[in-house]
Amino acid sequence: MSVRGGDKYAAILDAAQHVIARQGYHNAQISRIAAEAGVAAGTVYLYFQNKPDLLVCLFRERLNLLVSEIKEAIGDAVDPREKLRRAIAQHLRSLGTRPELAAVTQIEMRQADTQVQQQISNLMKGWFAVIDQIIAEGQASGLFTREVPAKQIRNLIFGTLDQTVTAWVMSGYKFDILALAEPTYRLIAHGVMQHREGGVGNGDSGSPEADL
Template sequence: MKKNKPKFKQIIDAAVEVIAENGYHSSQVSKIAKKAGVADGTIYLYFKNKEDILVSLFQEKMGQFIEKIEQETTSKQSAEQKLLTLIQTHFEQLAADHHLAIVTQLELRQSNKELRQKINNVLKRYLNVIDQIVEEGVEEELFRDGLDRRLVRQMIFGMMDETVTNWVMKEQRYNIVDQAKEVHSLIIHGLARTDQ
């Protein structure tokens, strides 16, 4: 598996930086190779082309991202706590790596349909975590029943995603983690049972 090869992570990390600083379209494979400290040809031992680097980067980084979110949310008791942890962990991880935040929020958006499909496949695991929290919230009677689950999932993910995109666009001038509680509160109130 190429992931276990020593230079794979080196190239992925270099690609995050180069793409964040230059934009995907202006990021030549040679720039990524130089940043990673490898020969141009070495890149092609690991990746088919630049698009493959972008998809692999997303699979690798998002895989770690989702794993951390799964671990953090599983350790919490209630759906309310899990949701807050999900939002905080999402914001914390992107705040900790501003290059990755630029790539996920801006560079992955201007991709072709095939690329978007591959990215959506990676996100499915994350959306499953959101689905489980919503399901638990309904069972615990925190959220009202009869919610359109797909719409709720899009709303939760979309709200976090847009909050991060706005932070990136404003050049990360404030602490995004500070907004986690407010986002959490808006979601909780938006989905709450009306008889409470």
């Protein structure tokens, strides 16, 4: 049986997430994670090379989930605006319905050392690629502004989402983050300024706004 396919692999990752979320990154000893997973400490090393590897695998697994959920949410949408709208909503939904995971990704894992951060940073490219694709389509179709570098648009989108989820976690989950999906989309799409009637972004009848 494949090492990564074993149910202990998933059990250890789940345990790591639990422990990190509850006890904090720096208190997440291998021994606690192993105990939580119901295995011996040494067993962890049958599935992961070392502690950093375990953490990177955890992040990869969860990020892959996030990205796949977002891709699925985008589904067959054609309009880049609609794609953006769905991607934003799904990002907030994927983390907003998993407070424990959100705490891990937004707060705790950021305490990892530079080596792990570097690998996490590489993994983020998977999610960036999805955003970049939407931006490229949007600019190609003339729907998105070309006055600003695509990378900076990505910084706007990702930075806003990241900060939103972080604020939610640090607030103690005290507000309804799912309700922020649409306002956040509007902000990103149309900006902070007051929209005149007949203003920005109201495209054809298939426009995102029309769907709401």
